[in-house]
Amino acid sequence: MPEIVVETVSLRRTFAGLVAVDNLDLKVEKQQFYGFLGPNGAGKSTTIKMLTGLLRPTSGQVRILGLDLAQNSVAVKGRIGVVPEGLALFERLTGAQLLNFVGRMYGLDREIAAERSAELLEFMDLKDSADKLVADYSHGMKKKTALAAAVIHGPAVLFLDEPFEGVDAIAATTLKRLLQRFITHGGTVFLTSHVLEVVERLCTHIGIIRQGRMVASGSLEELRAGVRVEGHLQPSLTLEEIFLQVVGGSKQDPEVLSWL
């Protein structure tokens, strides 16, 4: 039986009466590359925040690596890596100092933390900026630093909120290389992204959320089998077509912006 590493049961979160996530049930198995999709404001970031302990659920349960997050948050946090929405970087440290610091926060020996920091900076093409303050990094460089900080302790599960947003093609390739290597070595990735092409190419499993509710989930083949798009005779739909069909976003352009 496959090992479930991320599981939510009836997860719910409201903000002043507004339901952001509504009775969400999801399961992610070990070594899956899980893409969590949804339109803007669907509840993706809220979900990932609840999965990583940045936000308390209003109700429901989160289990990571078989542990209840509410009861074992410190133990769980030691075994996951996170690239949150705002990146959560200490921007007044240099790239090298930051990675070194994060490594030691996770209990790495100072020599090992320094060694891994150097390796990661090299891998992420940040070597030349290692002694520069993170505050002076470009957005793409910050993203790469955040990913390096998320993996420095060798986590079992990675949670990534929009890791490809605002990064150039070279940086995106570096990130993808790192994530594929992570999966190959037994890791599990849970990511949200707006870049459907990237999700389609990387993810083995996909969940689509709309208005806080899971509206489709499964492998890409399972999703293709479950969705029929008008005008398509063959079943090989792109993820974009599936996504638009599921969230109901394929509207015809009305007579607006006629001046454009």
Added chain:
Amino acid sequence: MSRKRQAELVMGAISYVFMGLFVFSVTTGLFFGTIVALRADKPVVLEFMLWGVFLFWQLVPILFEGYSPGLNFREVARYPVSLRLYLLLNAAYGLFDPAALSGLLWLASIWLGILFARPGWALPAAALFLVFVALNLLCNRMVIGIFERFQSTRRGRERMVAVLLLFMLVPQMFNFIANGWINVHRFHLPHWVFDAVAVVRSISPPRLVLQSLDPGETQSLLPLALLLAYALLAAVLQFRQLRAVYQGEIYAESFKVQRELKVKPGWQLPGLSPAVSAILEKELRYIRQNSRLLVALAYPLVLFGFLLLGGPGKKMFSLSNGGNLLGAFAGFLALSVSNISYNTFGMDGEGFGRWLLSPLPLQKIMRAKNLAHGALMFTIYLVGTAAVLAVGHVPPDKLVAVTAGFLSLLTINLGAGNVMSVYWPKRIDFTKMTTRMTSSASGFAALLVLAPMAGVSGIVVFATWYWKLSWLPLVAGLAGLALSLKIYSWLLNWAVRHAGEHLEEISSELGV
């Protein structure tokens, strides 16, 4: 409209009224001053008036720009304007600056005074003042241009904040001198300084205006030529500067390319776990980068230095009884603890999220932060103590009592700071002069925390003096230290509980 906004509007209106009154008073004063000076045949007074206008015009916009950066004129070059229009807009923008308008008004009032007292000078004075206005305008726009160039990079903005903060200490130094806290007789400026000042004055624009207006017996045209040369030079430099901006001059952060990557292992402090050592290292690195905080932390030591060196300080606190001086220093230093500990996550900003993601309990993180801040404050205390011991005598029992008392105040302040930090967190922007180190609510709460502690300290000092209980400070200090540890622990638990229940609000305040 929110109450806060209403209060801001009222305060703004009041400050504008006061500024208006100031400008009007100076205008009137300059008018009558000019008449009196010229009738008394002392035209040199006009030079000092022109110096006032010159300095006000050049310095005030920089201070305002540092506090509340307005329109960055570089941005205007992005719009579809020709170079000529851009130059004109720049000049017009400079002329409508409040400092420039005040300067114009003051020059007009000086000119009117000349017209009344010495009508024969009115025409040449008008022409000279026009050159002086042009020179002021060009110099000011050039300085602001350089300032904006600094402001366009993060590092430049931060350095500017540090310079302005140090600049703001100058009036306080004068205040100390005026109140006799600094004994000026001790400082004798070398003669060459006065000679240099005389040379600068002789070729300064205000002096040249006056010499052109009243050439005396020499009838030399050299001052006028030099004044015109200044204006021409300023115009050329300003043109070059604006043309470069118009053509797309870009300033960005630069950095040294690292040839060989070698990451040094972080600190490992004796007796501390790797994680706590890492937090201490991070905190101290952050503090080192916060020029505002560094100035605030250095302030007690600087003031203490004045007390130690200055005459009145010696009279107030006899060096033969250095215990009193040390006690005063400890009390003053305790006041500045709130700068560092009452908004403990403020400097982290979005980095607060990293603490939440880390596999460390918040209690441990806050304790490690307190350890870093406490160690720094205690180091400052030790420097002060060493200075006192170097110049005076402190009996050992007093030294232990004051040290225990300071540690008690420090410990309770750190504990209270934890509570304030989670109740009223505030994101600190290193690049803005207006950013306070703590929220206003924390500032008031700090007073509430310090008042009872000051009261208890006062009672101990009074009882010691009144009943001649020389042992009391030592016993009170040690008892206070034991009690403060208990209170600290209680306050820390309270803070952690509150933070756990309000993570989202704190994160949102800190911009996570």
